[in-house]
Amino acid sequence: MREVSFGQYYPANSFVHKCDPRAKILFLIVYIVAIFLGKDFYALGACAAVFLLAALFSGVSFRALLRSVKAILFLLLFMTVLNLFFYEGTTVLWQWGIIRITKEALYYTLFLALRLFLLVLGSSLLTLTTTPVSLADGLESLLSPLKLIRFPVHELALIMSIALRFIPILTDETGRIMNAQKARGADFETGGLIKRVKALVPTLIPLLISAFRRADELGDAMDARCYSGSKVRTKYKKLTFTWRDLIAMFVGTALLVGVILVRIYL
Numbered sequence: 167m168r169e170v171s172f173g174q175y176y177p178a179n180s181f182v183h184k185c186d187p188r189a190k191i192l193f194l195i196v197y198i199v200a201i202f203l204g205k206d207f208y209a210l211g212a213c214a215a216v217f218l219l220a221a222l223f224s225g226v227s228f229r230a231l232l233r234s235v236k237a238i239l240f241l242l243l244f245m246t247v248l249n250l251f252f253y254e255g256t257t258v259l260w261q262w263g264i265i266r267i268t269k270e271a272l273y274y275t276l277f278l279a280l281r282l283f284l285l286v287l288g289s290s291l292l293t294l295t296t297t298p299v300s301l302a303d304g305l306e307s308l309l310s311p312l313k314l315i316r317f318p319v320h321e322l323a324l325i326m327s328i329a330l331r332f333i334p335i336l337t338d339e340t341g342r343i344m345n346a347q348k349a350r351g352a353d354f355e356t357g358g359l360i361k362r363v364k365a366l367v368p369t370l371i372p373l374l375i376s377a378f379r380r381a382d383e384l385g386d387a388m389d390a391r392c393y394s395g396s397k398v399r400t401k402y403k404k405l406t407f408t409w410r411d412l413i414a415m416f417v418g419t420a421l422l423v424g425v426i427l428v429r430i431y432l
Contacts, residue, residue, distance in 0.1 A: 174293070174294065174333075174334045175293070175294065175295075175296070175297050175298070176225075176226045176227075176230055176294040176295065178224070178225035178226065178295070179225070180223060180224050180225035180226075180295070181223040181224070181410060182220060182223050182224035182225070182291075182295045183224065183225070183295050183296075184408075184410055185295075185408075185410045185411055185414055186304065186405055186406065186407050186408065186410075186411045187296050187300040187301055187303060187304030187305075187405065188304040188307055188308055188405060188407075188411075189407065189410075189411035189414045189415060190292055190295070190296055190304070190414070191292070191301075191304050191305060191308060192308070192415065192418070193220075193414050193415070193417075193418045194288055194289065194292050196418035196419070196421065196422050197213065197216065197217070197288050197418065197421065198285060198288065199422060200212075200213055200421050200422050200425040201213050201281055201284055201285055201288075202281075203422075203425050203426060203429055204281075204425050204428070204429065205429055206277075206428070206432065207277065207280075208428050208432060209424075209425045209428050209429065210277070210280050210281060210284065212421060212424055212425060212428070213284055213421065213425070214280075214284055216417060216418075216421050217284060217287060217288055217291070219417070220291060221287075221291060224291060224294070224295050226291065226294050226295065230294060231287055231290055231291065231294070232287075234286055234287065234289075234290035235283065235286055235287070238282065238286055241282075242279060242282060242283070245275075245278060245279070245282070246275050246278075246279055249271060249274055249275040249278060250267060250271055250272065250275045251265055251266075251267065251271070252271075253268070253270065253271035253274050253275070254268075254270070254271075256268065256270065257269035257270065259272065293330060298327040298328075298330045298331045299327060301326070301327060301330065302323040302324060302326060302327035303323070303401065303403075303405060304405065305322075305323045305326060306319050306320055306322075306323035307405055309322070309323070318395075320395060321395060328384070332377075332380070335380065336373065336376075336377060339373060339376050339377075340369060340373055343369050343372050343373060343376075344369055347368065347369065352365060352368070353365060354366065
């Protein structure tokens with residue numbers, strides 16, 4: 167669990183790190199829309215090329231990016247098996263009884279797996295190159311028009327920032343609890359799947375207690391500092407768009423237009 171990189175910040179002094187968080191959030195939205203609009207491997211190939219370009223300019227190691235896939239590895243394998251054996255098709259490649267694999271099922275399974283793979287990698291790149299505070303500030307700035315209808319924009323951004331920050335904290339806490347139980351004779355690595363799941367159940371209670379304790383301490387710290395939400399609050403660091411953000415927006419727009427053209431004419 168300590169190797170899961172989602173929600174963790176990778177400090178660096180790269181082109182992507184210096185971009186405005188609002189530009190990175192908008193770029194991710196455009197990137198996700200392009201992934202779901204793509205209907206063939208040509209469109210996903212364009213999305214993969216843009217992601218590789220962003221990853222190279224981010225300075226984040228590909229090992230750290232690939233670790234984020236571990237969080238959805240079970241979902242990826244389950245989806246692959248489900249679509250591979252139950253997707254209807256006409257060209258049969260292999261059959262055993264009622265179970266068969268078709269050419270269309272293989273194509274559709276690879277397509278969905280690559281789509282989910284690129285989606286997770288793109289989201290992880292955002293969290294790895296943007297601090298939770300910057301991410302919350304960017305989200306609050308983008309949603310600021312909703313303040314006209316009295317939507318709690320600041321509170322929503324704060325909740326998301328705290329949630330992202332708590333992911334690595336609770337992951338480390340889980341590792342410490344499991345190590346403490348291993349020292350007392352607990353076994354988490356042998357036996358079948360059901361036995362391993364049952365062995366993890368005793369870690370849930372101390373993990374929940376730790377989470378509630380940390381949340382209570384955080385609330386006390388905010389009260390001690392007279393936190394009062396978005397009322398009469400100023401920003402220490404003002405967000406400003408630069409030439410880097412214009413380049414990011416241009417690349418994202420070009421990707422979306424290209425995927426739409428591929429969807430229409432191919």
